[in-house]
Amino acid sequence: MTGHTLRWVAVAVAALVAGCGDKPQQNGDNQVVLIGQVSPLTGPQAHLGKDNENGARLALDEINAAGLTLGGKKIVLELKSEDDAADPKTATTVATKLVDEGVAGVIGHLNSGSTIPASKIYSDNGIPQISPSATAVAYTASGFKTAYRVMTNDAQQGTVLGNYAVTQLGAKKIAIIDDRTAYGQGLADEVEKAAKAAGGEVVAREYTSDRSTDFMAILTSIKGKAPDLVFFGGMDPQAAPMIRQMKQLGLQAKFLGGDGAQTPKFIELAGADAEGALASNPGLPLDAMPGGSVFKTKFEAKYGKIQNYSPYAYDAMHVLIDAMKRADSSDPAKYLAELPKTDYPGVTGRIRFDAKGDITGGAVTLYQVKDGKWQTLETVQNAR
Amino acid sequence: MDIFLQQLINGLVLGSVYALVALGYTMVYGILELINFAHGEITMMGAMVALAVIGALALAAPGLPGVLVLGAGLVVAIPVCMALGLLIERVAYRPLRHAPRLAPLITAIGVSIILQNIAMLIWGKQYIPFPDVLPQGRHEVLGAAITDVQIAILLLTMSIMLMLILVVQKTRLGRAMRATAQSRQVASLMGVDVNRVIASTFVIGSALAAVAGVMVSAYYGLAHYYMGFLLGLKAFSAAVLGGIGNLGGAMLGGLLLGLIESFGAGYIGDLTGGFLGSHYQDVFAFFVLIAVLVFRPSGLLGARVVERA
Numbered sequence: 001m002t003g004h005t006l007r008w009v010a011v012a013v014a015a016l017v018a019g020c021g022d023k024p025q026q027n028g029d030n031q032v033v034l035i036g037q038v039s040p041l042t043g044p045q046a047h048l049g050k051d052n053e054n055g056a057r058l059a060l061d062e063i064n065a066a067g068l069t070l071g072g073k074k075i076v077l078e079l080k081s082e083d084d085a086a087d088p089k090t091a092t093t094v095a096t097k098l099v100d101e102g103v104a105g106v107i108g109h110l111n112s113g114s115t116i117p118a119s120k121i122y123s124d125n126g127i128p129q130i131s132p133s134a135t136a137v138a139y140t141a142s143g144f145k146t147a148y149r150v151m152t153n154d155a156q157q158g159t160v161l162g163n164y165a166v167t168q169l170g171a172k173k174i175a176i177i178d179d180r181t182a183y184g185q186g187l188a189d190e191v192e193k194a195a196k197a198a199g200g201e202v203v204a205r206e207y208t209s210d211r212s213t214d215f216m217a218i219l220t221s222i223k224g225k226a227p228d229l230v231f232f233g234g235m236d237p238q239a240a241p242m243i244r245q246m247k248q249l250g251l252q253a254k255f256l257g258g259d260g261a262q263t264p265k266f267i268e269l270a271g272a273d274a275e276g277a278l279a280s281n282p283g284l285p286l287d288a289m290p291g292g293s294v295f296k297t298k299f300e301a302k303y304g305k306i307q308n309y310s311p312y313a314y315d316a317m318h319v320l321i322d323a324m325k326r327a328d329s330s331d332p333a334k335y336l337a338e339l340p341k342t343d344y345p346g347v348t349g350r351i352r353f354d355a356k357g358d359i360t361g362g363a364v365t366l367y368q369v370k371d372g373k374w375q376t377l378e379t380v381q382n383a384r
Numbered sequence: 385m386d387i388f389l390q391q392l393i394n395g396l397v398l399g400s401v402y403a404l405v406a407l408g409y410t411m412v413y414g415i416l417e418l419i420n421f422a423h424g425e426i427t428m429m430g431a432m433v434a435l436a437v438i439g440a441l442a443l444a445a446p447g448l449p450g451v452l453v454l455g456a457g458l459v460v461a462i463p464v465c466m467a468l469g470l471l472i473e474r475v476a477y478r479p480l481r482h483a484p485r486l487a488p489l490i491t492a493i494g495v496s497i498i499l500q501n502i503a504m505l506i507w508g509k510q511y512i513p514f515p516d517v518l519p520q521g522r523h524e525v526l527g528a529a530i531t532d533v534q535i536a537i538l539l540l541t542m543s544i545m546l547m548l549i550l551v552v553q554k555t556r557l558g559r560a561m562r563a564t565a566q567s568r569q570v571a572s573l574m575g576v577d578v579n580r581v582i583a584s585t586f587v588i589g590s591a592l593a594a595v596a597g598v599m600v601s602a603y604y605g606l607a608h609y610y611m612g613f614l615l616g617l618k619a620f621s622a623a624v625l626g627g628i629g630n631l632g633g634a635m636l637g638g639l640l641l642g643l644i645e646s647f648g649a650g651y652i653g654d655l656t657g658g659f660l661g662s663h664y665q666d667v668f669a670f671f672v673l674i675a676v677l678v679f680r681p682s683g684l685l686g687a688r689v690v691e692r693a
Contacts, residue, residue: 044509205653205661206649206653206662207663209663213604213611216397217395217646217648217662217665218650218662220390220391220646221387221650223390237606240606241606248534250522250529269511269513269606270605271513271516271605
């Protein structure tokens with residue numbers, strides 16, 4: 001083989017490789033645009049992952065049925081759904097795979113822990129990403145231009161909680177406990193800031209771990225400072241024994257937690273002592289969403305019961321395609337510039353983004369245990 | 385003052401549970417010089433078995449009084465744990481009786497992992513709630529609160545420890561245990577069935593662990609396949625603090641560790657003006673442990689008592 005032929009082979013191979021990823025596939029006269037969706041489709045959170053997938057698919061099917069034309073070409077959207085098993089390592093592998101397959105945008109991931117490492121890969125390749133459910137502050141704090149979310153983040157939730165404790169629950173003296181995890185500590189810090197800003201006094205700041213079950217010592221110390229309210233940043237396996245031990249010690253303060261405590265497991269573990277406990281969850285309960293009942297009818301006709309985040313996945317897909325429509329292109333480089341200008345009336349509420357890619361005016365809903373069940377107390381719209 | 389008294393109660397309750405588990409470590413060490421790392425998992429198994437029985441009873445006969453239900457749980461959990469202890473000794477430790485000391489230690493860690501995984505397979509990874517079968521009474525003493533469960537834990541551990549001392553000091557089995565602890569060879573020359581004595585030690589230790597496991601899960605209201613690990617580690621530290629191999633040392637070490645943790649977590653933040661918070665609770669406890677071991681390497685009561693049990 002001469003040097004000349006070798007060069008031609010190299011060019012041909014290069015063209016082939018380049019063609020694999022970037023060239024849009026043709027489907028008759030229509031151009032196919034791939035949209036990625038990532039969530040845990042196996043493992044203990046598989047039901048939540050499938051729920052997200054179904055939410056995104058419902059929106060995608062609707063858009064296809066209505067017909068989409070970008071840049072004068074008829075577009076058919078195709079969903080590439082991948083499983084990250086809620087595992088950060090798998091998340092990066094799957095993200096790379098989607099980028100290689102040439103997706104134009106990604107809805108996902110579900111968990112903060114897997115969304116954060118994947119966001120770097122999408123950012124490096126300029127692929128816009130909208131997470132329906134990741135709440136960790138760090139996701140949008142990295143400064144990636146491609147990272148967006150349609151769910152209230154932990155800082156916004158903490159701000160609402162701290163403010164609510166002082167202004168609505170009338171707590172003047174507040175004790176704060178966290179479990180020293182990124183989630184618990186982050187939430188507790190925001191609650192402390194907001195409570196102080198609202199005129200509350202933080203009389204105690206105590207710490208535990210996400211393995212502990214004994215809180216008698218710190219609760220006794222807290223009891224000595226006679227707070228009106230105890231806030232705990234952490235998960236239900238700690239929150240439940242904590243509220244039991246508060247009752248045992250005769251600590252007459254309200255108990256407030258974040259979304260880690262707002263679970264059925266909390267009530268199961270704490271039994272009768274759970275009564276009266278307060279906790280928040282980002283977002284709205286389904287029946288309070290502007291498009292909640294319509295979405296419920298459409299979704300349940302196709303996929304059965306809604307688990308949790310599917311309305312957010314549905315909105316995330318619509319927001320992504322909405323940006324493409326305004327840019328009149330599915331080219332990530334072109335429609336990414338349109339995403340910050342989003343103002344979309346979604347089923348979960350009006351969706352607009354701030355400079356970081358967080359949703360502005362996102363909602364946080366407060367719940368209270370009454371008669372052994374979490375009952376909706378009220379929804380607070382975030383001012384930020 | 386009421387806060388001080390409350391922390392004292394917290395520490396004593398926590399410490400007496402540590403002491404009960406520490407006794408299991410120290411008895412086995414006294415006789416075999418083996419650290420039975422699977423002991424914490426036997427505690428967990430006790431809690432899990434009792435929970436399963438209580439759950440089944442709650443379904444089969446809902447009207448039974450709580451103390452009776454809990455008693456039934458204990459009555460099943462104790463023999464199951466005894467059998468488990470016997471089995472572990474026979475299968476995992478006896479074949480290694482004359483092996484280098486590192487071998488049974490590694491085996492102990494292996495047994496601990498196996499037990500955790502068995503529990504995870506049977507009962508799952510979830511936290512399991514302990515049903516409210518016990519009276520939830522609270523009493524106020526000089527401004528401090530003490531619950532019926534706490535009183536029961538204190539009384540139960542104290543009487544069990546007294547009974548254990550009586551067994552070791554006054555019975556034939558106790559004498560054989562003390563003899564075996566001093567010298568296995570000489571004891572067997574004197575006609576002591578060493579294998580039987582060692583097996584009995586494991587059985588007694590496992591029974592104590594079962595009681596401790598049930599108490600812990602009743603106290604905190606939950607059980608978990610991983611709960612034995614941290615409890616075992618704390619109890620082991622307590623045994624070392626008191627002087628491992630010494631029964632009185634395990635009790636003293638357990639109570640002391642409970643009190644240190646309680647007062648440490650309760651006062652460290654205020655004493656250092658918030659510079660060190662309650663997350664230094666464990667650091668504090670282990671700092672005391674290291675300090676004691678630097679000045680008394682054999683633990684608080686380790687060297688003074690010749691007889692080990």
